[in-house]
Amino acid sequence: MNETKTILVVDDEERIRRLIRMYLERDEFIVEEAENGEIALEMALKKDYDVILLDVMMPVMDGLEMCEYLREEKNTPVIMLTAKGEESNRVQGFEVGVDDYIVKPFSPREVVLRVKAVLRRTHNLNVGNNNQASNLIVFPHLTIDLDAYRVTAKNKEINLTPKEYELLVFLSQFPDKVFKREDLLKEVWEYEFFGDLRTVDTHVKRLREKLTNVSKEAAQMIVTVWGVGYKLEVDDD
Amino acid sequence: MNETKTILVVDDEERIRRLIRMYLERDEFIVEEAENGEIALEMALKKDYDVILLDVMMPVMDGLEMCEYLREEKNTPVIMLTAKGEESNRVQGFEVGVDDYIVKPFSPREVVLRVKAVLRRTHNLNVGNNNQASNLIVFPHLTIDLDAYRVTAKNKEINLTPKEYELLVFLSQFPDKVFKREDLLKEVWEYEFFGDLRTVDTHVKRLREKLTNVSKEAAQMIVTVWGVGYKLEVDDD
């Protein structure tokens, strides 16, 4: 049921490839790399990847071109990495058969989520039945619907801002694990962002506030570990 | 499987280099030293180190500059040593391709942990999935969950302060080994700290107290070795 998926990451910057690989592998994806479209195309034709993460801007063969060639042979899902301001590529991208977009600089978490989302979509299609593999994270006092971007407690919806939501989802993915503020900034925020550590506090505070309004129990899941950071704790009562 | 790794330590202060070397060598790393960026660059181009520990502030060629030159040729992982308040360097550091940061004054333990973390990310990645070996230290009467920063005895959680926790974890990593108070101050506290030896006693006392409240057996693991120091003893009953 839970096979490991193989992702091909194509970007000319090795730093970016390593960054993406790091986060994908933590979620037990197998990652292969290519540094330009030409090499990537060769690899993608030889082997069936589950998803291809593809930078638009590359020296030898850019993402659009590569995707175009690829589509002549295969329907491997493609997620395009594009920099801000390159929005124009979006239109061309969809014409060429791109499945989703991620805008640089992205947050590492976002990549993983998008990859999973694309996998869900494609897999579900192939299987044919709309068996709605439930993309829910369910805790005793809190439910997160990843598809609907909806957080509920006591059957009431909790309106969170994007950052609040991402922070909560991230913590939820690793229950009980404590994250230092630095780590949270690295994971949830964009990879170029080096902001004040207190920023995390503020978002935690706002998140707790909104949760408290609906369910104190839910809010109490977010625990401060003094001198270290925060974690999402699941009660076993 | 467990090849020895070679680390290059670059800092203009010999004291710091020696300190870091000492702790790395205890974990069976091979350590080489350089006292400025120029020399380090030469060495790093000639030989493939597994990790480079690099001070930002140095006279001849600073860390950022060195890293920039290095990156033109190689992708050796770099951990940057920065003093407090030099946060601005972080941004530049990232652009230059730094893998991680350690803020001075660090505790020796931290350096070793970071080096291992970076090695895991880079080398081990090729091996495939890091199957999240659960980070537990388990003794007959005591369990430490390193991820959750949680200490339990008799299924009850024991709330420790950061120093108490670090002290316990440190002792736990070397069961039955006796540490002098001096050693404990050097290891668990920051390297700049030269405090009263009695401070250790106080922390041991507080730790024992909290452990006793939950489990006398757990508390009895921390044994005083008369005239020497403390150790964590594991019963084989």
Added chain:
DNA sequence: ACATTTGTTAACATATCGTTTATACTTATT
């Protein structure tokens, strides 16, 4: 132009830390 979200900052509250004090206990030595 407006409302919302986000990041920073500073004031405030709280927890922890290192030290000191004092007294009682333990161990080693004679």
Added chain:
DNA sequence: AATAAGTATAAACGATATGTTAACAAATGT
């Protein structure tokens, strides 16, 4: 058995470190 040195416990203290909160400024999206 007496003594000295090392240790345990407890309490108290100010100094630091850390966390929370609120208010503001900047960025963002509509």
